[in-house]
Amino acid sequence: MKSFSNKKKIAKTWFKNLRNEICNEFLNLEKKKSKKKIQFIKKKWIKSKKKSEGGGEMALLRDGNIFEKVGVNISEVSGKFDNKYKKQIPGAEKNPNYWAAGISLVAHFKNPKIPSLHFNTRYIVTTKEWFGGGMDVTPCIPDVKQKKYFHNELKKMCDRHNLSYYKKHKKNCDKYFYLPHRKEPRGDGGIFYDYLNTGSWEKDFSYTKDVGIVFLKIAKNIIEKKINLRWNKKEKLKQLHKRARYAEFNLLYDRGTKFGLATGGNIEAIFMSLPPLASW
Amino acid sequence: MKSFSNKKKIAKTWFKNLRNEICNEFLNLEKKKSKKKIQFIKKKWIKSKKKSEGGGEMALLRDGNIFEKVGVNISEVSGKFDNKYKKQIPGAEKNPNYWAAGISLVAHFKNPKIPSLHFNTRYIVTTKEWFGGGMDVTPCIPDVKQKKYFHNELKKMCDRHNLSYYKKHKKNCDKYFYLPHRKEPRGDGGIFYDYLNTGSWEKDFSYTKDVGIVFLKIAKNIIEKKINLRWNKKEKLKQLHKRARYAEFNLLYDRGTKFGLATGGNIEAIFMSLPPLASW
Numbered sequence: 362m363k364s365f366s367n368k369k370k371i372a373k374t375w376f377k378n379l380r381n382e383i384c385n386e387f388l389n390l391e392k393k394k395s396k397k398k399i400q401f402i403k404k405k406w407i408k409s410k411k412k413s414e415g416g417g418e419m420a421l422l423r424d425g426n427i428f429e430k431v432g433v434n435i436s437e438v439s440g441k442f443d444n445k446y447k448k449q450i451p452g453a454e455k456n457p458n459y460w461a462a463g464i465s466l467v468a469h470f471k472n473p474k475i476p477s478l479h480f481n482t483r484y485i486v487t488t489k490e491w492f493g494g495g496m497d498v499t500p501c502i503p504d505v506k507q508k509k510y511f512h513n514e515l516k517k518m519c520d521r522h523n524l525s526y527y528k529k530h531k532k533n534c535d536k537y538f539y540l541p542h543r544k545e546p547r548g549d550g551g552i553f554y555d556y557l558n559t560g561s562w563e564k565d566f567s568y569t570k571d572v573g574i575v576f577l578k579i580a581k582n583i584i585e586k587k588i589n590l591r592w593n594k595k596e597k598l599k600q601l602h603k604r605a606r607y608a609e610f611n612l613l614y615d616r617g618t619k620f621g622l623a624t625g626g627n628i629e630a631i632f633m634s635l636p637p638l639a640s641w
Numbered sequence: 642m643k644s645f646s647n648k649k650k651i652a653k654t655w656f657k658n659l660r661n662e663i664c665n666e667f668l669n670l671e672k673k674k675s676k677k678k679i680q681f682i683k684k685k686w687i688k689s690k691k692k693s694e695g696g697g698e699m700a701l702l703r704d705g706n707i708f709e710k711v712g713v714n715i716s717e718v719s720g721k722f723d724n725k726y727k728k729q730i731p732g733a734e735k736n737p738n739y740w741a742a743g744i745s746l747v748a749h750f751k752n753p754k755i756p757s758l759h760f761n762t763r764y765i766v767t768t769k770e771w772f773g774g775g776m777d778v779t780p781c782i783p784d785v786k787q788k789k790y791f792h793n794e795l796k797k798m799c800d801r802h803n804l805s806y807y808k809k810h811k812k813n814c815d816k817y818f819y820l821p822h823r824k825e826p827r828g829d830g831g832i833f834y835d836y837l838n839t840g841s842w843e844k845d846f847s848y849t850k851d852v853g854i855v856f857l858k859i860a861k862n863i864i865e866k867k868i869n870l871r872w873n874k875k876e877k878l879k880q881l882h883k884r885a886r887y888a889e890f891n892l893l894y895d896r897g898t899k900f901g902l903a904t905g906g907n908i909e910a911i912f913m914s915l916p917p918l919a920s921w
Binding site for chain 2: 430542543601605608609612613622628632635636637638639640641
């Protein structure tokens with residue numbers, strides 16, 4: 362069995378390498394569309410004044426030829442959960458120390474025919490340990506074929522690891538990404554899992570890696586199919602309205618946002634997901 | 642002493658007449674700027690399937706020459722507070738019945754040099770009764786002279802009613818319209834009061850009316866002064882960023898928004914305040 366320090370090192374290295382690969386592939390897509398020079402701007406942040414509590418790095422690309430705004434955040438943080446949170450976190454009630462690393466991504470596109478994309482995975486250690494993450498897709502113009510392709514790819518990937526995962530993790534996603542005040546789902550759904558610990562770290566890590574690899578495959582496929590489609594003003598306005606609902610979800614309900622704001626997290630990293638332009 | 646039914650009738654008639662006057666004056670400003678035909682679109686809504694619980698009317702003007710989006714909502718609703726809320730509301734703990742009427746306004750302007758304006762007043766009856774309301778101003782480009790004028794007008798008005806009001810009601814506003822996650826106030830402040838019941842309904846109503854009258858005077862003055870100022874792209878972008886904070890405040894903290902969403906209020910009326918365009 363691997364030691365904790367070994368597992369932490371392997372996991373955080375994976376998140377960083379995946380970030381690099383995603384950024385490279387996204388830049389390659391940008392280059393296909395135009396010769397305008399586009400770059401990710403990287404910005405390191407620390408969690409608190411105590412440097413020992415870690416931090417992260419945000420990579421942000423704005424006003425691209427394809428991406429209107431895409432942020433990829435990686436982080437490695439540690440600390441103690443305060444009294445309010447420690448009861449809610451497995452393994453933290455008696456010993457509030459935690460360590461967490463992860464990757465998180467949100468992409469909003471210029472072309473309203475390309476759906477917004479959201480993906481994250483993480484590895485968390487308290488006196489217990491687990492993986493979590495997933496992805497979902499939010500189109501503003503319905504596309505049945507794309508939805509079918511997306512869920513089919515997710516199912517194939519899940520089935521490679523455990524035949525119960527797709528159904529279970531899809532259900533989590535549907536339940537979570539729902540706007541009760543609008544009585545509507547955020548988008549086309551996807552998969553999300555949390556507290557994954559089957560007893561085999563290798564297997565759980567392997568699933569978590571696959572979620573990242575398949576996200577990149579799906580993202581590229583969805584983008585490439587629509588990269589050259591034309592759109593009109595009405596469709597752009599539809600996108601701005603759909604994005605308003607995206608902001609509503611993140612500000613009203615998202616647990617990560619609430620947790621980040623409550624624990625004094627880095628505002629820029631927390632709000633990275635919010636749309637570059639939205640209309641109410 | 643007036644009967645409750647008389648007071649309710651007088652108050653709700655005031656809110657409606659004030660709405661009409663504000664809409665007329667705002668349309669007059671629009672006409673000064675251009676001959677493009679602009680109208681408020683009025684839309685009635687009901688609070689619930691029980692028609693007896695009342696509802697309201699939203700008046701919305703979009704894409705004007707001056708106003709990018711302005712909504713004025715009047716409402717008259719009644720019902721029973723549920724268990725969660727009745728403990729928080731004066732006079733509702735033993736008898737959860739309530740009646741409320743009010744006016745609420747938010748204006749976002751095309752010209753980034755004109756600040757966003759927010760105003761509301763209301764009259765609420767449980768086994769107790771009180772008035773509440775106020776106004777605040779959110780510029781995206783600081784204007785010391787305008788801030789001074791605004792607070793001076795408020796102070797003059799408050800002082801006509803009670804020499805302690807301005808200080809007290811300004812403090813309420815500063816405390817409430819603050820974004821802790823950004824460590825910044827929403828804007829230039831203003832005045833807000835709640836649970837106002839001095840024992841004289843006439844006096845409290847008179848103050849509430851004056852708040853509305855002075856709002857209209859201030860709004861016209863601020864708008865007219867800036868109506869013809871030019872602006873550039875950079876200033877417009879600044880406005881879109883400031884408006885994002887406006888949306889953050891309303892979705893993360895605003896009590897009215899939370900109350901409306903929790904009690905199944907009319908989404909369009911609740912989100913009337915959200916900006917026509919915002920950028921993160």
